[in-house]
Structures are given as C-alpha cells and as structure tokens.
Amino acid sequence: MSKILVVDDSSTVRDEVAGFLKKNGLDVDTAVDGKDGLAKLKTSPGIKLVISDVNMPNMDGLTMVEKIRGELANRTVNVIMLTTESSPAMKERGKAAGVKGWIVKPFKGDAVLETFRKLAS
Amino acid sequence: MITAHAKDSFERIFRKAAQARLPSSPDDECAIMPLAQTGESAAQGTQVAVLTISSIVFRLLLILHFDENDSTRGYYLKEADERPFQEAFLEICNLCCGAMNQELLRYFPDLGMSTPYVLSARCLPHLHELQPALLSSYSVTLGGTARLGATVCVCAYAPVDFIADTSAVEETSGELELF
Secondary structure (H helix, E strand, O other), X not given: OOXXXXXXXOHHHHHHHHHHHHHOOOEEEEEOXXXXXXXXXXXXOOEEEXXXXXXXXXXXXXXXXXXXXXXXXXXXOEEEEEEOOOOHHHHHHHHHHOOOEEEEOOOOHHHHHHHHHHHHO | OEOHHHHHHXXXXXXXHHHHHOOOOOOOOEEEEEEXXXXXXXXXXXXXXXXXXXXXXXXXXXXXXXXXXXXXXXXXXXXXXXXXXXHHHHHHHHHHHHHHHHHXXXXXXXXXXXXXXXXXXXXHHHHHHHOOOEEEEEEEEEOOOEEEEEEEEEEEOOOEOOOOOOOOOOOOOOOEEEO
C-alpha cells in the first residue's frame, strides 16, 4: 500500500495533518525535519507522497526535495509543500526542485483530500 | 526612514493577521488595544514568542507575549489535548506571522520568515537598542478570557513607504496551488 509522509517540526501540524489523513483511510508516517524525512524515504519504498513544511531545523523542506531528486532520482515521489511561506521566489525554487504543489497554512484537509489520494496512488 | 503611511500599514497588517489567526475559534472576539509602553503588561515569568520577517529594506519582529496560566492554557488547549502548551501556541504564532508575511508580500517580493523562538519578556525593554523605526505594543484579549501582549518592531535599512490595502477579504490559505 502506498504511504504518505508528513514532514514538519511542529508536532501540532504533524498530528493535525497525519490525524486527518489517517481518519480518511490513508497510510501515514511522520518525520520531524528534512533530514529525518529523507532518511524515512530511503528506508520506506512505499512512500509516494510527501507533504512537507519549508522552514525546519537541521534540513529545510526545499533542501530535502532537492536531495530527493538527487539521491532518489529513480523513485517517483510527489512532494507538496505545506507552509506559512508564500513568496514567489520560494515557490520558484520549489518548482525548479520538482515540487508538485504548494499550500499556505493553515491546513484545510477537505479541500485537498482527493488530490492527495491521487498523488499517493 | 519609515513614512507615516508605512507605519500605519504595518499596524493594520498586524491587526488583520492577529484577528484572523490568534483566536482558537473563528467566532471568538479578538480585542486589540494599543499600549503606551513596550512590555507594560509583562508580569514576572511572562515569556515572548519571537518571529522575524526580513526583506532587503527592513526587518520586522513580531513578538507575542504570553503567560502560561490557566486561562491561556484553557483557551488554546481543549480538555483532551495532551500537547505541551508552547508547542500549540508557537504554531498559532507561526500562523499569525505567516498571515502578516502573506500580506506584506504584496508590496515586498523578497521576504523571508523565521521559525518562532521563545525568550523571557525581560528582553522587551532592550528593543530600543535596535533603534527601531516603528515600535508598537498592544494588549490582545481573546474570547473575553485569554490575554496576550503583542509588539511589532520594525528596523529599516532604507526608506520604506507603502500603503497597504487590508480591506481585501481574499483568502487563499489552505488551497492547493498545483505546479
């Protein structure tokens, strides 16, 4: 079964997003920063969708995406950024790194659930 | 270096963001009153959550003062909620600063935002050392029960002049923008 990885240094956001997705029947894992997220991706081939914050300690979300494209180039992993950041420059960096979409917090699960299902399948 | 229009704009942007993001429920009243002095309402043990929005021409500090007392905890944490208070509260602060950031991006495209960090409120009197061009403090009452303080501190490195239109009710938060 395909899995979704939620990466955020805030346990509030991790619990909110992962809880919502689990409640809707999706298989979810969590990571506390980009470094942790990258490590979990390497050991869990079933992860098809990553929902990640941008600003995090140790490794930020966009650096994590750049590393996914570099170190896991043979894997198909969709990445959606979920962040308070909304600057065009940051979105451009995300696009260039292969980010699939961008959500400005707060998270509104009902609006994105079906798209998440498709991207995770 | 900051015009009167710009000062007024920063203050209105703060008020709009605070009213949208600080209440735990959208129906709760968020009463914002200006304070004459920074840190006036700070009691012994008061802490502050600090977030930064930086551009080439200014650095803005959004400082939210809080006491981890029963009324504040009770306001932000429901009965079954086992999260540490600060964890929950810092995410609220992050959302508030994010709303300011989103509004300011309409006038300054080069903004970057920090993650929140916590300091003692004893740091507040030292804000003057930064020689800010704008330093405004407020008391914030939420749902008639929880009280916070807030300070907006802006340091300018070049002339800053803009007039913010905060009347727009555009709400793009939570929507997925596919690339």
